[in-house]
Amino acid sequence: xxxDVPELEDRARKxxxxxxRAETGRLLGALLRDVRDFQMAxxxxxxxxxxxxxxxxxxxxxxxxxxxxxxxxxxxxxxxxRRARNFDxxxxxxxxxxxxxxxxxxxxxxxxxxxxRLRLIFTCCHPALDSKTRVALTLRTLCxxxxxxxxxxxxxxTEAMAQRLxxxxxxxxxxxxxxxxxxxxxxxxxxxxxxxxxxxxxxxGYSATAGPDLLRHDLCLEAIRLGRLMLELAPGDAECxxxxxxxxxxHSRAQARIDDHGRMIPLDQQDRSLWSSSEIxxxxxxxERALARRRAGLFQLQAxxxxxxxxxxxxxxxxxxxxxxxxxxMHARSDNPVxxxxxxxxxxxxxxxxxxxxxxxxxxxxxxxxxxxxxARADLLRRTGQFEAARQSYRRAIxxxxxxxxxxxxxxxxxxxxxxx
Amino acid sequence: xxxxxxxxxxxGAGPDYGTPEFGPYMDGYxxxxxxxxxxxxxxxxxxxxxxxxxxxVRIRNGKTDTMDGPFAETKxxxxxxxxxxxxxxxxxxxxxAMIPTAEHGSVEVRPIMEIE
Numbered sequence: 263x264x265x266d267v268p269e270l271e272d273r274a275r276k277x278x279x280x281x282x283r284a285e286t287g288r289l290l291g292a293l294l295r296d297v298r299d300f301q302m303a304x305x306x307x308x309x310x311x312x313x314x315x316x317x318x319x320x321x322x323x324x325x326x327x328x329x330x331x332x333x334x335x336x337x338x339x340x341x342x343x344r345r346a347r348n349f350d351x352x353x354x355x356x357x358x359x360x361x362x363x364x365x366x367x368x369x370x371x372x373x374x375x376x377x378x379r380l381r382l383i384f385t386c387c388h389p390a391l392d393s394k395t396r397v398a399l400t401l402r403t404l405c406x407x408x409x410x411x412x413x414x415x416x417x418x419x420t421e422a423m424a425q426r427l428x429x430x431x432x433x434x435x436x437x438x439x440x441x442x443x444x445x446x447x448x449x450x451x452x453x454x455x456x457x458x459x460x461x462x463x464x465x466x467g468y469s470a471t472a473g474p475d476l477l478r479h480d481l482c483l484e485a486i487r488l489g490r491l492m493l494e495l496a497p498g499d500a501e502c503x504x505x506x507x508x509x510x511x512x513h514s515r516a517q518a519r520i521d522d523h524g525r526m527i528p529l530d531q532q533d534r535s536l537w538s539s540s541e542i543x544x545x546x547x548x549x550e551r552a553l554a555r556r557r558a559g560l561f562q563l564q565a566x567x568x569x570x571x572x573x574x575x576x577x578x579x580x581x582x583x584x585x586x587x588x589x590x591x592m593h594a595r596s597d598n599p600v601x602x603x604x605x606x607x608x609x610x611x612x613x614x615x616x617x618x619x620x621x622x623x624x625x626x627x628x629x630x631x632x633x634x635x636x637x638a639r640a641d642l643l644r645r646t647g648q649f650e651a652a653r654q655s656y657r658r659a660i661x662x663x664x665x666x667x668x669x670x671x672x673x674x675x676x677x678x679x680x681x682x683x
Numbered sequence: 684x685x686x687x688x689x690x691x692x693x694x695g696a697g698p699d700y701g702t703p704e705f706g707p708y709m710d711g712y713x714x715x716x717x718x719x720x721x722x723x724x725x726x727x728x729x730x731x732x733x734x735x736x737x738x739x740v741r742i743r744n745g746k747t748d749t750m751d752g753p754f755a756e757t758k759x760x761x762x763x764x765x766x767x768x769x770x771x772x773x774x775x776x777x778x779x780a781m782i783p784t785a786e787h788g789s790v791e792v793r794p795i796m797e798i799e
Contacts, residue, residue, distance in 0.1 A: 390772055437794050438684045440771035448773070 692788025
């Protein structure tokens with residue numbers, strides 16, 4: 263029998279890892295309903311997972327693993343309250359928890375797990391937290407990534423990331439950030455904060471290339487998973503649909519946008535047969551549902567642009583006129599000059615590079631220190647035959663770039679121009 | 684929970700006494716205070732004399748040391764506060780956003796420490 267022990271332990275460890283990835287959000291949400299202290303809920307959950315390893319290695323896996331862990335975590339919380347000096351004062355506050363525990367003792371069935379993930383994600387993405395902190399806390403809490411995994415994905419030391427998470431949980435409790443779904447007045451603004459966090463996670467993964475960045479690429483999948491979760495929790499919300507559509511449509515090009523050496527391939531040179539048709543289908547269908555609600559928003563407009571690319575049979579056949587209009591609609595909603603930069607690029611394919619260069623002039627003051635501005639201008643100058651000016655813009659873009667694969671890409675564009683002249 | 688809303692502004696950033704903007708600015712404070720009182724969240728609230736009237740006190744080696752000031756010509760200075768009793772941070776932020784100085788200065792919202 264002794265020889266089975268490592269095998270049982272191995273099984274238990276794998277089951278717990280899978281459980282942590284799949285159910286952390288549900289478990290923490292359920293715990294937070296009773297234990298209002300975020301750090302304490304996290305600690306109790308971790309302790310419960312450790313107990314699970316011990317018990318399951320010895321006795322095999324229970325039927326309801328998540329229920330088992332929730333029950334264990336609640337017991338850990340009760341133990342902590344009982345040990346606390348001011349138990350009498352707290353007893354009232356935590357009466358519910360103790361009651362739940364007593365109910366559970368009289369019953370064999372593991373507890374039902376209430377779904378509090380919507381409250382949880384609004385708490386993790388609260389605007390009173392720094393935006394990097396929102397991203398990390400969401401990945402830790404809703405996606406069940408380990409602190410080490412999050413630290414690696416964001417090129418942070420594990421210890422620094424751990425401190426950031428502890429500080430965030432501490433602030434949530436001490437500053438009274440509510441564990442609540444926002445009121446209707448604030449719903450749109452707060453939802454946007456949640457969707458922006460998810461999109462930040464997606465883009466962090468999308469900007470990664472190959473090799474050591476593979477872990478970062480998984481962030482795209484985590485973001486899509488969160489996008490699906492939001493749609494499940496807030497069904498029928500047009501912007502939730504818009505974000506999911508946008509991520510799926512952009513992700514459909516993931517295989518085609520990086521070459522074997524980890525270099526970026528621009529849209530006009532991508533092999534379109536590598537685009538994922540299942541992601542394009544799902545993205546387009548999701549976007550259609552969103553647009554039918556007639557409540558346009560920035561994510562839907564961006565998704566619509568991505569869909570036009572996905573539907574085009576070639577770069578030249580793309581509906582650039584429509585894309586120009588969509589960027590204008592985005593700029594009307596939020597006067598971000600980057601939308602005008604993108605509009606200028608689309609304009610160059612719809613009406614020619616000369617018009618686009620003129621349009622670019624309007625955003626120079628705002629975007630003079632922004633790499634994509636100079637890359638776009640270099641490209642337009644090259645296309646209008648102004649090679650010396652193009653050279654200068656390429657150099658400026660390379661100077662401003664913070665990413666090796668981007669620098670290589672810009673240098674290769676410049677070299678290609680030199681060869682053709 | 685109790686929250687202290689600390690009101691900061693750079694000297695000269697807000698409307699000056701005697702300008703047409705000053706009246707509506709003070710009306711904004713009156714309206715905020717009335718809302719706090721009506722909603723039962725107001726515990727205290729005062730405006731402070733400017734920092735030229737301030738005295739800094741320190742005790743070093745058992746000796747009380749007083750200093751004129753501090754003066755900081757350009758930095759945002761504490762100009763007043765409200766002490767509010769709110770259900771949570773969302774409510775505190777909503778009330779803090781009614782403080783007119785938030786439009787040119789800033790309001791720092793700090794939870795009061797509960798000693799257990």
